[in-house]
Amino acid sequence: MGISLLTLAYLIGSVTFILGLKMLSHPDSARKGNLIAAAGMIIAILGTIFLYENEGKKLGNYIWIFGGLLIGTIIGTLSAKKVKMTAMPEMVSLFNGMGGACAALISMVEFNHLQHQQFMVSGAPVGGGTLLAIVLGLIIGTISFAGSMVAWGKLNGRIKDFSFPGQHLINIGLLLLILCMAGYLVWQGGEVSSFYFYLIFILSAVYGIFFVLPIGGADMPVVISLLNSFTGVAAATGGFLYDNPVMLTGGILVGAAGTLLTILMCKAMNRSLQNVLIGSFGGNKAAASGGAMASGGTYKEITLSDAAMVMSYANKVIIVPGYGLAVAQAQHTCHELEKLLENKGVQVQYAIHPVAGRMPGHMNVLLAEADVSYDKLHEMETANEEFKTTDVVLVLGANDVVNPAAKSDPSSPIYGMPILEVEDAKAVIVNKRSMKPGYAGIENQLFYQPKTSMLFGDAKKALQDLIAEIKNI
Template identity: 50%
Template sequence: MSWLQDPATIQCLYIVAFALFIYGLMGLTGPRTAVRGNLIAAVGMAIAVLATALTPGMGNWWLILLGIALGTAVGVPAARKVKMTAMPQMVALFNGVGGGAVALVAWVEFRQSNGFTGEPLYVSIATLFAAVVGSVSFWGSNVAFGKLQEILPGRPITVGRMQQPLNLLLVLITLFCGVAVVAGGTSELLMIGLLVASALLGVAVVLPIGGADMPVVISLLNAFTGLSAAATGIALNNTALIVAGMIVGASGSILTNLMAKAMNRSIPAIVAGGFGGDGTTASASGGPTDKTVRRTSASDAAIQMSYARQVVVVPGYGMAVAQAQHAVREMAKELEAKGVNVYYAIHPVAGRMPGHMNVLLAEADVPYEQLKEMDEINGEFARTDVALVIGANDVTNPAAHTDPGSPIYGMPILNVNESRSVIVLKRGMSHGFAGVDNELYYDPRTSMLFGDAKKSVSQVVEELRAL
């Protein structure tokens, strides 16, 4: 076993591990290779764990095995049984667990080294950074989970004008405790104060964020967890942890920036909170003066789409809630058999997590080439005969272009109102995450098909088969 515990052997295993991380991440760029990419990355993680276990001086094997067993017993059933509608909550929760683990490791390192006594300066700074960011990620992710699970209200929860001063105070307390430790303080109260202040900061930052911004927040917290893990890797001199953490941190940061741009909002504005779910019932300028909606039936919708040249399906959270993706795929097959071109318009922040709609449609075996991102599909709406909107609210609201008084003004949207006809599937006239009325519903070219999305689409499928 001596050659297995040789430092060169361990470093080689780490190199193999993070090479598999990178190769696995490449597979996540498309639904056809995503499962394989996940498996490759999982093999890389298994190799990294093995390399860590081979490190000389590693002990407490029963505790390590107990931790692996408990994690497997909780994680595997949860991942297998979770519904796609609850996937954003699970992602937020699992991401938070990673941040919490990093914070606990930092605390243990502080205790074992008696306040980093005799440790290089970079070790104490990296460990404290990991503790702060990991704690913020853990508690912020738990708040995000509570909002998505509707344990907490989805609307912004703030203390009014005192919100930003409160955040600043928590930042200063965190910095004070961190500087005191770096300066030589060995009192455990300093570390506990740092962890508690950063925990309260994570809660205080995420509570004021409304539901409309939640996909961006999940991505941002994911990036935080990655950065904290990388900092822990620096402190522990663990190559695999550094590389894995930086991959997660970098990819999460890039995704967060892309999603913020898709909403035409800056990341600081999102962190400042206050957007979405505030209960506003109309835009500041009053929105459309004609509040009449036009109802349609499954048979009329089927006739309209069967004679169309091109139909664009616009999925949103309503499709996820109803688990209607398989019915939508059946409807598309019927339309394609009649010579109708069918595409799917994907807004970057549709649903409750990044890529939510892509995952749902991939699950229903929708061909990847039919999924069109916002920039690609917006030019097609003017040539589209029927746009079928399934629960997508804020991302189709023309007020983003027409109403300067609307809270979503300036947000890039899917231009479904340019289609010759629009059919909206909804249970009722409830608002989206942003809490504002959708002007699209009152457009003369729009008709509403009320009811559960899965049942409505299934009825449309039956009508298409009868034509």
């Protein structure tokens, strides 16, 4: 009875995951979809705790299990509730790493268990498949954990981009070495010492770090999405290990959906996944900025009062938010400016580049938080039409997504990426903290064009000053 109930619980779990993902991809049903998947998860977890049986034996150690669940729930809820919306990409990366680590730990305990069984009790060879699932879970889980930690550190600025010549070759060599050792371990039926197992663990961690380290911060969304699908596959290896259908469907669903999402993100930047992973910005940074620097020329600054004047007498203003808006937490101030201008009869809209910020949809989430109305947000294609009839474009901390080099300079690393064509507008005001290049590490010709003027400073501070100036007019 118990076991058949568990089967039902797992069936419900699997179905809710599918439904949840499906509903998450439609705006109207997204929130409900998330809750449905969460409910399915609770059913699957409770079912496992109380109904799971292996060879007639139920699970024990309830105190440990509930203790762990309790601690995890408290920390998880608190950190998820407390995190600022701007730090959300880091948070996703962090939670993803936890999942990867969880999969790796399961593999370790199971390997340990297997060894005890094998050498102390029976002496019979271990099934190759079981060992394969354990080792794969270890490798993928560890890579995902180490990689996510680096991505997390990069997004909150604790870890800088780092690469050395030949790093990609070393990475490939490392991966081959890990795979060979894993193959050897499985081939030998686990009779080799646990030395290899732990060496695989260490090398996987090193690989995970080296894999993410050279990739530029602008590409972090792609990397997080990819690591997300890795963790899905790691969870699925657990499904093989325990013949557990809900782990299998959940893991593989995320693995497949995550991979597709990764590809969609790459497409939004008009690059291939290989290009993101191998041809990282770090490699050709020096050459690119050197070339553009020479043709840089002069830029002009605009005073606050001029900027305020230009904007309040415009007919139409389009705001282009970027990562600078997110770090400065300026979304509310931005909405304030929008209302103020609207009261003066200025038409205000937003143009959202698909990869503006650190994650696709990042800007939409931020502006939604600040109560900016949905119909003011334009996606790239419509925005590019709108620019032609726009008087002033205000670029707030965005850089690479408005860089005309993506259209005109075939030697640029971002060549071919669709951009917001802000230079079609009559005037462009760019708010940035300094003339430093953006995440792609390349100069932006837009800043040197005659119709562009620079307004330096932190986005929030600049917007507040701008609001004060406009009120004074």
